[in-house]
Amino acid sequence: MVHRREVDGRPLVLGNQGDLWGNAMTWFDHETGSVWSQPIGEAILGPLTGTRLDLLASTLTEWGDWLERHPDTVALDAPARMSGFALAQMAIVVEFGSESVAFPVSELRQAGVVNTNVGGIPVAVTVDDDSDDWAVYSRLIDGRTVELERSGDDLVAADGSGRWTAERGVQRSGDGGNLDVLPGFTSFPADYTTFFPDGAFWRSSGNVPVAGS
Amino acid sequence: MAHDDPFLPEFDETHRPSPALSVGVLVSLAAALAVIAVVVFVPADSGPGSSQDSFHPDGWEGASAQIPSDLFDPVAAGESLPDGYRPVLPRDGIFPVYAPKFRTVENTDWPSDELIIGVEIDGDARAYPIGFLTRREIVVDMHRGIPTFVTW
Known part of the structure; x- marks a missing residue:
């Protein structure tokens, strides 16, 4: 908008x-x-x-179509999305405040869902085992912090208080509403190491600081 | 500096909140969002636009990213919240682009199927890529002298 x-x-x-x-x-x-x-x-x-x-009037369209109609357009100085890369080689980066954590997709796939905190925000990061669908959710539900577990295509609260679709966080049962989707982005681990020297890689055994990895 | 790496941090020191402000923000945030343990608040970057080829079509230098230290916060002040209102993140926890810069088509290498928000005012057309907006959510802009606000 x-x-x-x-x-x-x-x-x-x-x-x-x-x-x-x-x-x-x-x-x-x-x-x-x-x-x-x-x-x-x-x-x-x-x-x-x-x-x-x-x-104000605006359009949601593809860059190529916009360019055809507005050959003199300018473009926000910002990267476009990554394309043509295998997600398995990448990491999902979650960044809040001064803290960022990179979750290697290969390890996320094994874990199904990771419950952690980034910048003091309780988050859950999940990726589907056989598709490229990934998502970052807030684990704050009705003022409570919950642990989420993967159950097939769903996420379930460990305390049994709700069930949501893993792909979009749409509520399937319980009364907490849909999961709040938080921003994340994909990065190659090498790029993350270069540009987030203060960051850390998530490992099931504990976060590993970039500086020491 | 080359700008073909999508993960290049785009530092813009002129719009970085001062450390003193960050402390002020931290204090007010702690009050505002007791449910979230906010550790520190220092944006990793404040907007695109440090590369040599970038410019602003209006010659605009951007809005200040600094949140006034005494700024009122109706949530912290205990105003009664409308049904369905949920505190989630601290103010600017997802950091807006307060000082956008642009590039010409010749200096842009987006794929043609990249989704964008397109805005045209008085023949001045600008494109904002959705992939980037998904991460930053807000661009504060000035478009032919009209203060605009692009959100996703």
């Missing part, structure tokens, strides 16, 4: 509130601290509650 970040002619700087409302992202503005809901573009907490941002 693309919004005009302006209220009564005054530009707002918005950041990531990091909370979810209706399973959707929230923002905060640096001017008043109000909390905004992405899908409605409206402040839902704080001084600007009830204020809406205008939605």
